[in-house]
Amino acid sequence: MNQKIEAEMISRRRALSLLGLGAALGFTLSSALEPLEAEAQEAAAAPAEPTGTHGMQRRQGRRTHRHERRHGRHERRHERRTGEKPASTAPAATPPAQ
16 A cells, blocks of 8 residues: 555656647648648639628728718818818728628
């Protein structure tokens, strides 16, 4: 009953070497698992769908709307102060499709 149970401790040097080996293996496998060029071109030719989550799309819509409001205020202010429309009237950005 005098048995000693010792847990094997991993030294920092051994842990770092294992981490390095894991990273090297990861890079090697990632290059082997990349899609072929033809597959990548097929994916790029597909129609663009809205990316991101629903919340991200809502946030982008709010930002776009806010930008349009500010731009409109700027144009109205400029017209009111100078009596002429600003020369650099950019078309308003279209809201993202939902």
